[in-house]
Structure formats: C-alpha cells, structure tokens
Amino acid sequence: MFFRNLTLFRFSPAVADDLSRLDYVLPEHQLRAVGPMEMSTRGFVSPFGRGGDRLTHMVGHDTMVMVGSESRMLPPSVVNDELASRVQKIAENEGRKVSGRERRKIKDDVLNELLPRAFVRQTLTAAYTNLTGGWVVVNTASRKTAEGLLSQLREALGSFPAVPLAPEESPRILMTHWVATGELPAGFALGDEIELRYPATAYGAVARCRRQDLDTDEVREHIRTGKQVFRIGLTFDDRISFVLGEDLVIRKVRFTDVVLDEKTEPESGEAERDATFALMALEHRRLLDRLAEIFKLPRPE
Incomplete structure (x- = not known):
C-alpha cells in the first residue's frame, strides 16, 4: 500500500x-x-x-x-428530530410545555434507544x-x-x-522564490498545480491552478501583485510527484513509472508486502532528507 x-x-x-x-x-x-x-x-x-x-x-x-x-x-439531526417529535406529542396530548430538565431526560432516552x-x-x-x-x-x-x-x-x-516539523527556512518564502525565479533546488521540477494567496489576510483573493504550466508570466504575475505560494506541485528526481504545502504536509503523492518499473515479481504475498513497503520507505526517505536540507528541519536531540 x-x-x-x-x-x-x-x-x-x-x-x-x-x-x-x-x-x-x-x-x-x-x-x-x-x-x-x-x-x-x-x-x-x-x-x-x-x-x-x-x-x-x-x-x-x-x-x-x-x-x-x-x-x-x-447524526445530531436524527436525535434532534426524534426529540422534537416526542416533545410535540407531549405538548399535544397533555397540553403543557416540556421543561428543560425533562427535555434533557427525553434526549437521553432517545440516545439510549437509537445508539445500539x-x-x-x-x-x-x-x-x-x-x-x-x-x-x-x-x-x-x-x-x-x-x-x-x-x-x-x-x-x-x-x-x-x-x-x-520546525523549519528554520520559511516554506512559503522559498516556494514563492522558486516560482518567481524558476530556480529550484537540484533534483526538483515544477509540477502542474499551485495555490497562491495574499499572506496578510485570510479573506484575500486566492488563485488556484491545476493542470497548468507553472513556469509562465501568468503565474508570476500573481506573485508580482503580492501573493505568495501556499501549495505547489513538484516532481523529485523524476521518481515521485506530490503537492507540497506551506505547512509541509505532502499531498497527492504518486510514484512515477521509473519507480514502479523497478518492482520485481514477488514469490509470495508476504514478500510483495515487504517489497512494496521497502520501496515506498526508501523513496520517501530520499525525498524527506532533501526537504530537511532545504527547509532546515532539525531532528530533536
């Protein structure tokens, strides 16, 4: 897996x-x-x-x-609908209002009946x-x-x-620099997905591009107007593609055919699980070690 x-x-x-x-x-x-x-x-x-x-x-x-x-x-809506139905029946049949304490007891009864x-x-x-x-x-x-x-x-x-992770280098600033200049760390190439926002406000304009060449003036124009890169699609060593967020969460991870073609035919199901896990962990480790260098991610002592 x-x-x-x-x-x-x-x-x-x-x-x-x-x-x-x-x-x-x-x-x-x-x-x-x-x-x-x-x-x-x-x-x-x-x-x-x-x-x-x-x-x-x-x-x-x-x-x-x-x-x-x-x-x-x-769902709470199911509980609340049943509670409202029972409260209404009491009001209609007994001609009185249901107190808050009684409502809580009725709700407990509803939960006890519906939960199992x-x-x-x-x-x-x-x-x-x-x-x-x-x-x-x-x-x-x-x-x-x-x-x-x-x-x-x-x-x-x-x-x-x-x-x-506690990066010493700002992911947002570095990723913005990569797109603005086209200068990426060795082994990395731009993918086809990006999200740019104004950093000063959570309610500013957001630009999202998918399946688009990121090395264009159209994309860089967003940076010139003050937006920064919050997510960006990347490829590492032509072996693994992913979307990197400014929170350093790595999304949409996919291995390229270069990696998948290296898988050998296993002799058993257990051998296949071991081989798949080993291959995945090895490729992850190569990527994570490079990201640790780029963003200066210290290991706790």
Whole structure:
C-alpha cells in the first residue's frame, strides 16, 4: 500500500530506542468492537488486513503500524428530530410545555434507544517510523488525524515525544522564490498545480491552478501583485510527484513509472508486502532528507 498523503513528525535518537517495545505493548491497545452504548472506540489493528495476527510490519529500520476506529453513525439531526417529535406529542396530548430538565431526560432516552441500532463505520490510518532519520510518516493530510495516531502511540508506549516539523527556512518564502525565479533546488521540477494567496489576510483573493504550466508570466504575475505560494506541485528526481504545502504536509503523492518499473515479481504475498513497503520507505526517505536540507528541519536531540 503506497501512502497518498504524508503528515510528518520527528523524534530524537534517544526516543528511537523505545520504539523497539512496540511489538510488546501494542497487543494491550488493540481496537475492540464498539459497544452498544458507545459512540466510538480506537486502537491498533494489523497492517496486514483483517486476517493479520501481527500489529507491526517491520522492514529494515522502518516499522509500520495502523490505528483503526469504530464509530456509530448517529447524526445530531436524527436525535434532534426524534426529540422534537416526542416533545410535540407531549405538548399535544397533555397540553403543557416540556421543561428543560425533562427535555434533557427525553434526549437521553432517545440516545439510549437509537445508539445500539446505529450503523458502525470503521476507519483506518497507517503510519510508519524510521529509526535512522527519526521520522514519523502518517498517511493523512489531516493534522487532527495524525495527532490522533500519535496519541495512540503515546498511550501504548507511555511516552513518545515526537514533534511537528520546525523549519528554520520559511516554506512559503522559498516556494514563492522558486516560482518567481524558476530556480529550484537540484533534483526538483515544477509540477502542474499551485495555490497562491495574499499572506496578510485570510479573506484575500486566492488563485488556484491545476493542470497548468507553472513556469509562465501568468503565474508570476500573481506573485508580482503580492501573493505568495501556499501549495505547489513538484516532481523529485523524476521518481515521485506530490503537492507540497506551506505547512509541509505532502499531498497527492504518486510514484512515477521509473519507480514502479523497478518492482520485481514477488514469490509470495508476504514478500510483495515487504517489497512494496521497502520501496515506498526508501523513496520517501530520499525525498524527506532533501526537504530537511532545504527547509532546515532539525531532528530533536
């Protein structure tokens, strides 16, 4: 499974030693089925699918984990409609108004009746840790989802002080410079997607381009009027394409045919999983190391 989006965190060499305990601590924090009176549960599941019995997938210095959640689908509108219906019946049948305290009790009754019958939705979020570089790579573009996965790791390990990226060079300024001058770091080329905004206000004009040549006067004119680059499509070494945000979240990750053609025919399903994971982690590591150089992303000590 290739990751589609990358939200990144870093951890220190000292923290890396603690990750060797994952195989021992994760079984105590597995996902369990949501109970009839619960809204949701969360825990670790096997990266190998429903039939998998291992909660980690390790290849070299990279270890993949997966967090699953089960949530009951009970929209507030459904609860409120049923509550309103019951309140109206009391008013019509008994000729009185329902007090606030009674409304709260009726709402609790509605929840107790509807919750066990609500559909259950399961969501999965994968991530892996790289010991040598001190990276946590989460397959999501949502900071909230990524932080939720880290919280599960912290709960399982007791402590896991991985931190968000702290660039010493402004991503927005550097990306704007690349487009304005056409001078990109070695190995990088412009893609066909960009988002430009005025940085001083959240309500200013926004320019978005997709499937368009970015090395044009039309695009640079937005920069001359004061806009800055908040997202930009890039290709690295003709091997991986992606959209980089000013928050350094990497979106829409795709490997080019150059990479995919290097995959060999595996002898078994397990060998294929190992090979796919190893290939993905290797290409990610090459990209992340270059981004760490460009934006000066320190690893915690």
